[in-house]
Amino acid sequence: MGETKPELLQFINCRILRDHKIIKEDFWVRSGVIVNPEKIFFDEKIEASRKIDCGGHIIAPGFIDLQINGCSLEYALEAASLHPAKALGIENVKGTLNFGADADFIIFDDDLQLKSTWIAGECVYKK
Secondary structure, three states: OOOOOOOEEEEEOOEEEEOOEEEEOOEEEEOOEEEOHHHHHHHHOOOOOEEEEOOOOEEEOOOOOOOOOOOOHHHHHHHHOHHHHHHHOOOOOOOOOOOOOEOOEEEEOOOOOEEEEEEOOEEEEEO
């Protein structure tokens, strides 16, 4: 009998920060880490065990309701997530939604109202 793999989550209908722009994109999480879905599909030939619809909301790692006068939302997201991670030398695992990064992020709506908080791929708060 084969080994049971940890749950594979697919977050769909998301808006995330990539290359200084907010784009629509899905992302996948297993064992608290963001994973490459192509590798899983081709290597394991499986689909997500659960899909979570983000409803078009913005997904942000480390965003702490930062609003800076005169700056774009993209800049504010980076200032609250990627820049501190870079300063600490942990930008490969924190402050990003890249493959291999810790799945720590929040989901908020267009009015920047918090919808849910995720730590290591687990929902720890939902409004």
